[in-house]
Amino acid sequence: MQDLESLSASQAIRALTRREIKATDLLLACLDRIGQRENTVRAWTSLGKESALRRAKELDRGSVKGLLHGLPIGVKDIYDTYDLPTSYGSSIYTNHYPAIDAVSIALMRQAGGIILGKTVSTEFASFKSGPTANPHNQHHTPGGSSSGSAAAIADFMVPLATGSQTAGSIIRPASFCGVIGFKPSLGKISTAGVKSLSQTMDTMGCFGRTIGDVGLGVAAMSGDHELATIRELHNKPRLAICKTADWRMAQKETAGALALARFAAEAIAKGKVDDYKLPTPFNDISQIQTRIMTAEISRSLTFEQIRFPKKISPQLTQQLSNGASISYEQYAKDLIRASELKLLITQIFNNEVDVLIAPSAIGEAPATKENTGDPIFCRGWTLLGLPCININITTGTLGLPVGVQLIAGTGKDHLLLSVARAIAYALPDPVARDQA
């Protein structure tokens, strides 16, 4: 049998529910791995060892609780947890214990999940990075804002971890760390109890090492339990490559990953996998997303700006000031543009294509821990509220992972997972196929 800590969430759940392994042993294996690696990776802000062990023992003794029975889970530290400190990535909230779990965390516990600890977020899930290193090379960023969750999954510390995305905070770190990141349709998972950046775009999701794992995670977090079982494709999907208006930013590693993804896609698609050029109204979508997000963050963090201005980093202070200078008139115009683009993309997914394949990031993880990389290739898809999944495709010239993201129409989360699995199976690299 392989080491317990290297089991995927789906493998672990199969073994746990058949009582072939104990939740306690899986948890201890994860804690061992964390003990060996945390000094280097620094993925965690807190661990609840005792309460997790107590819970694991209860679950080993009792009946099967649900989809996540006995699974150790990392929770991004912008999700409220009643039993673990929740700092939102800010020194303002050191040792803050919320009274209530975030709704999605309570749902994971109800499904038998064991919340093992909290993972590093950038400051308020914005741009100032935390201490986490990329497990593949500690001098590189793991991406952000869900830095700790992506790194913990890549480093086999836990099989499942939560994330959130307002610009590119799930897809980008997933690509940089070589793991699966799944941002389901906007609104699928409740945002209640998660520190709010943008009321228009904050989207909850999760990380895992296989496509089945993230389906399982989002199934529990949302209540859509059928997502835990990925359906076979009955018809060949219409697939296309979408380089977006920001393609000039893509580095050669991203171009290479997209070429490999096209190759795999052609093996399963209906017809040829052509490039799909979005209509011209989409040309400035990244700018629209940036303005809406910046304006909304500035209002969302009003409490902290009034009471703790000196505990906000200079970077974020600058961003908040940028946000405050955006007129409400501009913001309202951008919201109207966003709703027009949502209508347009709905028509495109209804009539022309089932899944688009697009860059996840500019290239490999940059050699810095001062910032978490550029979310440019995620901004538009997040604004549109579409389900997106990063799959790992190849290794770049620096020896770091490079992924691509697949995108489906709103509400087509099931289809997206099915297509992602089919494409992963068709990838040339046998390691990449393990994701399926």
Add this chain to the structure above:
Amino acid sequence: MQDLESLSASQAIRALTRREIKATDLLLACLDRIGQRENTVRAWTSLGKESALRRAKELDRGSVKGLLHGLPIGVKDIYDTYDLPTSYGSSIYTNHYPAIDAVSIALMRQAGGIILGKTVSTEFASFKSGPTANPHNQHHTPGGSSSGSAAAIADFMVPLATGSQTAGSIIRPASFCGVIGFKPSLGKISTAGVKSLSQTMDTMGCFGRTIGDVGLGVAAMSGDHELATIRELHNKPRLAICKTADWRMAQKETAGALALARFAAEAIAKGKVDDYKLPTPFNDISQIQTRIMTAEISRSLTFEQIRFPKKISPQLTQQLSNGASISYEQYAKDLIRASELKLLITQIFNNEVDVLIAPSAIGEAPATKENTGDPIFCRGWTLLGLPCININITTGTLGLPVGVQLIAGTGKDHLLLSVARAIAYALPDPVARDQA
């Protein structure tokens, strides 16, 4: 000069910013009124007298802070406040002090608003009523779930108070208490820091005694400061009466209010004010809203169901159990229906009508404090995310107020306020005209 506590928010702000009155005196007048009436009305769960007085003195000494400079405000007790206990209408959270203000509350404080206290909510803004009485007749309900806020405004305890609506929790109590209730477009005000019932429909808003007052409140809560100034109508609006598929539920008082509203509307409308019959796909919208809300509440309160099942009322326990029995498949179908209806209503507001006039409630406030009345006439509009405002129209056979609601297209909040004011000016009853 009239008594300070009877000034509308807009009158008070004008006098405060011109330094004709002091914030301290206005606050003391409100506290006096509360002292006289609270034993009967029971609108409040807590008052922060000392901190409010301290803040009022600061504001009297300093420069004008913003839109709400020196205005005492009541906050529905499902909004988090860092300095006042926040119980969400549940005994689970007695003496709970959140670490952070709800975003909209921080914005009100930033604008110079003084949070005077928390107002009674039904249990988790659901259906089990609190102790509040209707100020017009203490044996009748004030409506819910924003019971305390509506009653406090009607009883001249404060000039402005926040509310929230998932089914009919702003419009219905506004109608029962004879005040203005404004539920702006879905998403206009951030829901962050407000206890979540339904991720799809929870909508923040406020109560006041004039249309200008609720514009002012939502301006501060949202950041759309232009809502504080109601624009003149430059063109005659297209108006229609919309009785909805639930019209059989309307009592004669509601029919009478609608007739009076039609009379006033005809004085300002472009052409005749006819009945508008929504297309047949809208026939079951109240049922769709009920299923989505019930399913989502059941997930949103998972934490409380796991940890404090005995502190949930039998009524709510039953509702949560109903919600848990709705399949995700049904829920997903209902969400698709909702998005289809949103598209359809957008076309209707683009092409056929500017503002619809519809019942706010079945009739007068029922003679009970065991429940808060039926939200049937609000369910559909809330699901559609449209801005709605209740204006007081007449007095029913029981001597209690009866309002109607006006409804505009998404994002047309400014237009809605302008039309509401024009209609209020055209009402036959001089008291009703005071609302304008």
